[in-house]
Amino acid sequence: MPADDIERTASEWLARLDRADDASVRAEFDAWYAADHRHQVAFLRLQQTWSRLDRLAALRPRLENERAQPSLEVNRWMARGPAWRWLAAGIAIATLTTGIALFVPGSGGWEIHSTNTGGFERIPLQDGSILELNTQTEVAVELSARTRIVRLIRGEANFKVAHDARRPFIDGR
């Protein structure tokens, strides 16, 4: 069995055991695991990754905390790779409770982008900026000749801002 197939099978076992670790599944798994040394190597490697991913749970209080208070922060970093033309980019972690949203749908040239629970969208804008919407997020965007306004209605969004000195990028909260 080629290595890729072994890895795939190992990952399927991991997910299956995560779903239901009952006796019959376990017995079948044990047989597969014992059958080949390579199965063990592949499974243990993926299991290690799986365990490391538990660290993501540490993000939860912060996400929930930030969700609770209306704030918008932008964290700038320099371009990561030569292919990226960003002079500046921002991380915005922002939350507005729906009641605070002042935006009225349908006015002017606003474009609405949204995600459902668990969703994630990467949206390239016309000016070259990229919006990344995390779960349950809604943003309104207006690109005009003079300004670029992004208004976060709810949720969390990451803005990678394309540099354009003539058109400032505005948090239109």
Next chain:
Amino acid sequence: MLASLPNRCGAVLRLRKIFGYTQKEIATELGISEHTVEKQLARAVRLCAQFLLAQPAGGALGGRPQLTSARPGNRHDAGR
């Protein structure tokens, strides 16, 4: 790293690992089958393992700027 995953795959992994949903709860929340959740998680762990393998030691989780990695001490007010 999470942002590098395909949409549904990343969503399933977020719900499982950040929010601690069971596979069954994820299936209900997203309106997909448990079988699909299982397949997406299997795919997620493979992609994450490949991603981590490609990283320099130590810089593993959240090494790339992303939504969930606010960095205290390097913050600016947004465009004001």
